[in-house]
Amino acid sequence: MTVALIDHPIGFLDELKxxxxxxxxxxxxxxxSRVALNLQxxxxxxxxAEANKAVTEIIPDRYAVTVTxxxxxxxxxxxxxxxxxxxxxxxxxxxxxxVERFQILTIxxxxxxxxxxxxxxxxxxxxxxFIAASVLFDNNxxxxxxxxxxxxxxxxxxxxxxxxGMQREIGLNIExx
Numbered sequence: 609m610t611v612a613l614i615d616h617p618i619g620f621l622d623e624l625k626x627x628x629x630x631x632x633x634x635x636x637x638x639x640x641s642r643v644a645l646n647l648q649x650x651x652x653x654x655x656x657a658e659a660n661k662a663v664t665e666i667i668p669d670r671y672a673v674t675v676t677x678x679x680x681x682x683x684x685x686x687x688x689x690x691x692x693x694x695x696x697x698x699x700x701x702x703x704x705x706x707v708e709r710f711q712i713l714t715i716x717x718x719x720x721x722x723x724x725x726x727x728x729x730x731x732x733x734x735x736x737x738f739i740a741a742s743v744l745f746d747n748n749x750x751x752x753x754x755x756x757x758x759x760x761x762x763x764x765x766x767x768x769x770x771x772x773g774m775q776r777e778i779g780l781n782i783e784x785x
Contacts, residue, residue, distance in 0.1 A: 611652060611712065611738055618784030624768060632761035643760050644748030645767035649780060650708070650740040656681075659707040662741035666778045667705050682706040691749065693762040701770050702746040703778075711735050743780060745771035 614620045624645075631643075653659035657677040667673050667683060675681050684704040691697040714734045747767035749755075755763070772785050 611650070611740075613650070616784075617782050621772075621784055625765075628761055628764040628768065630761075631757050631764060634757040639754050640760060641754055642749055642751040643755065643763050643767070644746065645764055645771060646744065646746050647771050648742060648744040649775065649782065650742050652738055652740050653707075654739070656707060656709075656739060659739050659741045663705050663707055663743070666743065666780060668778060673705075680707065680709065688750070691763060691766060693766050694759055697752065697755075697759075697763065698750040699763070699766065699770075700746070700748050700750060701767075701774070702744075702748075703774055704742075704744040704746065706742045706744070708740050708742045709737060710740070711737050743775070743778070745774060747771055 651659075651662050653662055655677075656679050660675040660678065660681055663681065664673055664675060671683070671685075673683055682704065683706070684702060686700050686702045688698055688700050691699050712735065714736075747770050749763050775782055775785055
């Protein structure tokens with residue numbers, strides 16, 4: 609069992625931009641007061657110690673974070689500022705570095721959804737646990753007034769640009785980002 613990851617980050621980024629551009633065309637009503645972009649990057653690791661090492665290597669030195677074999681590590685900052693696109697809107701630019709432990713549960717269902725009859729045993733679910741170094745970008749505007757479709761699109765593009773810039777600044781260097 610493995611974790612499905614995005615194989616083509618350039619195509620993914622292009623698709624995100626295409627989706628964001630749809631908001632400019634009035635995809636949602638003008639009653640929306642908050643938009644958010646949430647991107648999470650993972651690197652699978654065999655142990656907490658290796659995941660801690662991987663994640664602390666990309667936390668800027670100015671934060672002086674050190675961990676070794678601790679579990680469930682989380683470090684988060686928010687660098688809010690006024691939107692560069694819309695002067696009366698404040699933006700949250702949240703970066704969260706963490707070590708995540710998660711499980712994938714696989715359940716087999718018979719073709720056609722056949723009900724289990726007498727004497728039949730149900731298949732056992734399979735689980736696998738993974739440990740990953742994680743960086744999450746959660747960029748959003750502070751809710752206030754209703755936003756037009758053009759404003760929604762502009763803020764989402766700003767949020768994406770900030771995430772792309774931050775991932776470069778901290779040294780993730782995701783191809784195409």
